[in-house]
Amino acid sequence: MTFPATLSGRGPKYLQIADQLRAEIQSGELSPGSRLPAETDLAGRFHVSPPTVRQALAVLRSEWLIESRHGVGTFVRENRKRQRRSRNRYGRARTDKRLLNDALEHRIVFAGRGPVPPHIAEAMGVEPGSEVVIRRRHLHDKATGQLREIGASYVPLSHAAGTYLEDATVVPKALFLCVEELSGKIYHRAQDTTVIRAAERDEPGLFNLAGGEAILHLVHTARAADDEVLEISESIWPADEVVFIDEYDIPKHGENPTSRSEI
Amino acid sequence: MTFPATLSGRGPKYLQIADQLRAEIQSGELSPGSRLPAETDLAGRFHVSPPTVRQALAVLRSEWLIESRHGVGTFVRENRKRQRRSRNRYGRARTDKRLLNDALEHRIVFAGRGPVPPHIAEAMGVEPGSEVVIRRRHLHDKATGQLREIGASYVPLSHAAGTYLEDATVVPKALFLCVEELSGKIYHRAQDTTVIRAAERDEPGLFNLAGGEAILHLVHTARAADDEVLEISESIWPADEVVFIDEYDIPKHGENPTSRSEI
DNA sequence: TAGTGGTCTAGACCACCGC
DNA sequence: CGGTGGTCTAGACCACTAG
Known part of the structure; x- marks a missing residue:
């Protein structure tokens, strides 16, 4: 028995x-x-x-x-196959000219102008509710159709207003390459802020969760050499589906570190 | 009312x-x-x-x-003050000669030889249960006494056996500087693997959690230029107490990225 | 329609804490 | 000690899914 x-x-x-x-x-x-x-x-x-x-x-x-x-x-529960993400998304994209995960289907669910949400406005250094160009995306597992990631990118009007970034068509190359083209500025430095929080609002339904589950929320801010914000993007995953794997060189003695430590 | x-x-x-x-x-x-x-x-x-x-x-x-x-x-619930961690712990430590967070009290709860746990053995490339030098630490909030982080470091016997790393005294400088001294090798490259999982075993009790809460578990592997593993360390936090803030330079066009992307 | 999990009741008694 | 949350019962009825 x-x-x-x-x-x-x-x-x-x-x-x-x-x-x-x-x-x-x-x-x-x-x-x-x-x-x-x-x-x-x-x-x-x-x-x-x-x-x-x-x-x-x-x-x-x-x-x-x-x-x-x-x-x-x-x-x-099935052991959902875990995604592997690097926090440094630029390395390979600069050479491969692509950013997308082949196992995921990229659907732009909104593109156009809208008010910037509070937690993004703060990172962007603008008034909450200011207009920016917003691109919202849902990433679905190609095999099962399950939603695996919610994301959004926010680009200042000064660089994106009236451009093809306001069209809900899938951008043929990584978004940051488009912004570099449109703005004439180069992505120079980035900050990633990652928190784990309880699922809220419609997230349990979207991700098909039991409720009260952990969500991983990453906000990525990219700046030009003059510190102007070129783009902020955020990604939201069910926390148990994600593994971050980061590889990086360790600064040598006397070398200026490329990452400022926040400890 | x-x-x-x-x-x-x-x-x-x-x-x-x-x-x-x-x-x-x-x-x-x-x-x-x-x-x-x-x-x-x-x-x-x-x-x-x-x-x-x-x-x-x-x-x-x-x-x-x-x-x-x-x-x-x-x-x-009080909004517990969130810790800020950078993935690159070496940048400032190399210059400041310290790695510790001033708000936390570092207590070595074990130092000596022991069997390497399975998830570490895998990263280290050795048999599970092999002997290594282990240093386990608890980090307490100095103000409240609350446990905020559990950590452990694993160093191969070849570099740590019979050294002061087997003594449960607080190392006066960052562990990696000790290992560099003892081994004569230089930390060259690192990999961080981060997962979010449900709390298990005694973790709810240790962290004073309700149970079933999310835990953030980071495994850090540091290697020498010849790829030999010099140290693996792991850190465990209640997931809602942690914010990761990472700042880093974005590779320029044509530049070899310092981080290999895993996307 | 049969079987499942989801909601809800009106109690009972226990275990823990602070006074 | 009195009040709190923790455990447990023996039901009832509803909502959903599948065949």
């Missing part, structure tokens, strides 16, 4: 049940994608009331181990 | 209650650190049963907005 009907008696029942099920998941007895027994079945096997089972499942849900589909069942 | 007794009737009651309370928190009516009314009080005011109130509070807890203390009450 897969699920012992006995609880050892140490600690709360719902935690013991969660421990049992977690062990079965991690041992592979319950494999990714497989369905758990119905809540009423689990209640019977563990000799507890249904709400207690639900409490145990809530624990596993908060650990990102299972997900429930209303009217269908509760399933062991 | 702070808490209206009426629910608009749209959607589940527990979500409406959560929305009400969230609005009060975000408007500042319920300020950080202040106590919410007791669950039974809330049940009375909203005319629902106590379990329904608990469900609403569970939502806010998963959004990291409140925390409950058994026997005391439920409180609006």
